Amino acid sequence: MEFIRDYGLILIFFILPVIFVIQPLFLPRIEEEDHILDRGALKRKKLILYRQIKELEMEFDIGNINEDDFHASRTELKQEVSSVIAQLNSK
Amino acid sequence: MTPIAGGAALSLAFGFSVLTVVSLILYTRSGDQRLFWVGQRLSLAISFFVFMATFILTYQLMISNFDIDYVARYTSLETPTMYKISALWAGQSGSLLFWLFILSIFATITVIQNQNKHHGLMPWVIITLAVTQMFFLVLTNFVTNPFMPTDADFVVANGNGLNPLLQNVTMAIHPPTLYLGYVGFSVPFAFAFSALMNKDTSSLWIQSIRRWTLVAWLFLSMGIILGGWWAYQELGWGGYWAWDPVENASFMPWLTATAFVHSIIIQEKKDMLRVWNMVLIILTFTLCIFGTFLTRSGVMSSVHSFTASSLGPIFLSFVFVIMIVSFGLMYLRKDDLRSPRKMESFTSRESGFLFNNMVFVVMCFAVFWGTLFPVFSEAVRGTKITVGPPFFNQINIPIGLILLALTGIGPLLAWRKTSKESLIRNFTFPIMGGLIGAAIFLFLGYKGYVVISFSLCVFVTATILTEFARGVKARTNKFNESIVLALGRMVSKNRSRYGGYIVHLGIVLMFVGFTGHAFDKEKEFSLMVGESDHVAGYEFELTNMSEAERANHYAWISELRVTDHLGQFVTHLKPEKRVYFHKNPDVNRRQPHSELDIYSTMNKDIYSIFSAVDNENGIAFIKIMVNPLVRWVWIGGYILVFGTMIAMWPRKDS
Numbered sequence A: 001m002e003f004i005r006d007y008g009l010i011l012i013f014f015i016l017p018v019i020f021v022i023q024p025l026f027l028p029r030i031e032e033e034d035h036i037l038d039r040g041a042l043k044r045k046k047l048i049l050y051r052q053i054k055e056l057e058m059e060f061d062i063g064n065i066n067e068d069d070f071h072a073s074r075t076e077l078k079q080e081v082s083s084v085i086a087q088l089n090s091k
Numbered sequence B: 001m002t003p004i005a006g007g008a009a010l011s012l013a014f015g016f017s018v019l020t021v022v023s024l025i026l027y028t029r030s031g032d033q034r035l036f037w038v039g040q041r042l043s044l045a046i047s048f049f050v051f052m053a054t055f056i057l058t059y060q061l062m063i064s065n066f067d068i069d070y071v072a073r074y075t076s077l078e079t080p081t082m083y084k085i086s087a088l089w090a091g092q093s094g095s096l097l098f099w100l101f102i103l104s105i106f107a108t109i110t111v112i113q114n115q116n117k118h119h120g121l122m123p124w125v126i127i128t129l130a131v132t133q134m135f136f137l138v139l140t141n142f143v144t145n146p147f148m149p150t151d152a153d154f155v156v157a158n159g160n161g162l163n164p165l166l167q168n169v170t171m172a173i174h175p176p177t178l179y180l181g182y183v184g185f186s187v188p189f190a191f192a193f194s195a196l197m198n199k200d201t202s203s204l205w206i207q208s209i210r211r212w213t214l215v216a217w218l219f220l221s222m223g224i225i226l227g228g229w230w231a232y233q234e235l236g237w238g239g240y241w242a243w244d245p246v247e248n249a250s251f252m253p254w255l256t257a258t259a260f261v262h263s264i265i266i267q268e269k270k271d272m273l274r275v276w277n278m279v280l281i282i283l284t285f286t287l288c289i290f291g292t293f294l295t296r297s298g299v300m301s302s303v304h305s306f307t308a309s310s311l312g313p314i315f316l317s318f319v320f321v322i323m324i325v326s327f328g329l330m331y332l333r334k335d336d337l338r339s340p341r342k343m344e345s346f347t348s349r350e351s352g353f354l355f356n357n358m359v360f361v362v363m364c365f366a367v368f369w370g371t372l373f374p375v376f377s378e379a380v381r382g383t384k385i386t387v388g389p390p391f392f393n394q395i396n397i398p399i400g401l402i403l404l405a406l407t408g409i410g411p412l413l414a415w416r417k418t419s420k421e422s423l424i425r426n427f428t429f430p431i432m433g434g435l436i437g438a439a440i441f442l443f444l445g446y447k448g449y450v451v452i453s454f455s456l457c458v459f460v461t462a463t464i465l466t467e468f469a470r471g472v473k474a475r476t477n478k479f480n481e482s483i484v485l486a487l488g489r490m491v492s493k494n495r496s497r498y499g500g501y502i503v504h505l506g507i508v509l510m511f512v513g514f515t516g517h518a519f520d521k522e523k524e525f526s527l528m529v530g531e532s533d534h535v536a537g538y539e540f541e542l543t544n545m546s547e548a549e550r551a552n553h554y555a556w557i558s559e560l561r562v563t564d565h566l567g568q569f570v571t572h573l574k575p576e577k578r579v580y581f582h583k584n585p586d587v588n589r590r591q592p593h594s595e596l597d598i599y600s601t602m603n604k605d606i607y608s609i610f611s612a613v614d615n616e617n618g619i620a621f622i623k624i625m626v627n628p629l630v631r632w633v634w635i636g637g638y639i640l641v642f643g644t645m646i647a648m649w650p651r652k653d654s
Helices: A002-026 A034-062 A067-090 B002-030 B033-062 B069-074 B081-089 B092-113 B122-143 B169-184 B186-197 B204-235 B245-270 B274-297 B303-308 B311-332 B349-381 B389-412 B420-443 B449-479 B483-493 B495-519 B630-648
Strands: B521-527 B532-535 B538-549 B553-563 B569-573 B576-580 B591-595 B597-600 B604-614 B619-628
Touching (some): A002 B002, A002 B033, A034 A067, A034 B204, A034 B449, B002 B122, B033 B069, B033 B081, B033 B092, B069 B092, B081 B092, B092 B122, B092 B169, B092 B186, B092 B274, B122 B186, B122 B311, B169 B204, B169 B245, B186 B204, B186 B274, B186 B311, B204 B630, B245 B349, B274 B311, B389 B449, B449 B483, B449 B495, B483 B495, B495 B619, B495 B630, B521 B532, B521 B538, B532 B619, B538 B569, B538 B604, B538 B619, B553 B604, B553 B619, B569 B597, B576 B604, B591 B604, B604 B630
Antiparallel strands (some): B521 B619, B553 B569, B576 B591
């Protein structure tokens, strides 16, 4: 009885994780769809670019960047956002 | 029975770590999504078994199961419960298990947090974390197993007990905090390694690890500060930093990590310094492992203990493997890592950041060289030449002051290039502040590094104030907000920037405290009750001496009445001389310990140590130290923590 109590616990703690781990192997084979993955990355990229535009505006307001650089960088970032949005819309 | 379960859990965790690596490598080759899920789950299972093993050992420590060698070595029946728990990281095998425990927490968070993110990166992130776990599982399974039975064929009635120096609340918190920092860098390293494997040079992964890096940096900083606090409160030599190898072991990764925290901003914003950032994160992680090696291998006591230790060579091999594989991979990816953009001007924020990075790395190298010089000298010449605090101070004080100056200069530089007009406009107020400060300090009779340090503190504070003022002014002009509202919104919308400035303010205050060290005064004397002596304008009168027997020690308590040069009462100090394990029949097992008493003000600390007692003649041997400005080090530490928390606080849009 004591043996079952002691070693039974170990078996439970071993068998349950094993079932948890191997369960996906009983699913049908799935190839990951690239466009789903890309979409997540593009959304994050869009968010980062929006942030960068805001930060650039802040830098300009403070005076940490001159007007020419500000306009050039802002245009560059906006073009990048547009391209990301276009890619998102095409997926 | 339960200890067997602990050992079994560790063995299973090791087996699962091997399977994790295998399944994920198969996934990277076949693209079968099921293998990725299996790999993810295997990674969670490793953590599950490590958690089990850690909880089992903690429970055994709490119930004082002296059948386990580790429990018998580091606890006794009298050890308070809190210190029985903290004994988990008091010894070698326990602390390695604890490292693994924290790594498993982080690995679990990383896997769960990125279930639907970074699909390309995650397989190699998990593999890297699993290999690190595997390394610590090899150590805890095969080299220094915390569940080993007691080495005796008789019943152990009571354990050795925990070292009295470790029976301190700070010491119960300090190692976990430091470990959270050390281990925390595993995650940014795993992402960096994975980015190298995947040839991912985008700044997306940099964004993802930014918060992890800040969390690890915060804990490492807190761990170092708490270590200094513990040394100051407990060790009785009156200081908080001694350039001890173990202290240096935590300081080196902190230096490279601080450089990394700065330089990833450049990669995020300008897509520059890709190679440099890789170098920094690889160095930081390697130094974290190396730090654990320095602390745990015994290499610093002698090169011979290193060769005799079974732990040292394994650790060192792992360090070399990390460096060779990572830098080798970097070499293979050198074309992908080449940044498309170049530095445009010397007077740009980018170059300011890069220069600050260089100085951090130079300082790290100086500390590394000084720390390992005894080992190198013994290996090469057979004579161990120890490098003490004078070497470290001589090298690092000027470097530290350069860094302090750069803390002030960097934020005033514009991105790409700073025009002459901007330079004049931005630097006028801070430089004037620094110069006026220098004139005042010289007038007050200070000289040398003290004047430089205090003036730089004024300069950097002026820079920070300027930055806040410029930001607030910009918002009030643009949005017509009140100053308070503009300040609140400005910080809230730019947390990383203004949190960083608050951290800089904390560093400035810490430098104020460090500089106070130049004015330390100390004196040792012996007193009988009713006698007095003087130190730094204070009089110390021994008013009483008593004895007390407590649960785990015997104490002699001296009572000192402190008055100032005008005879005004200042405070009572009660330093104690204690003997721990005083009931142990073996006299050699009893441990003497001096419990300090400190009177702390913003201006100075009066630090009293009861060094020894002459019972027969009723004489107390007292050491007094008057340490100016120490409290500013701790205040600076609080502000640093506060600033980092602001910087890493999640944004609404994330």
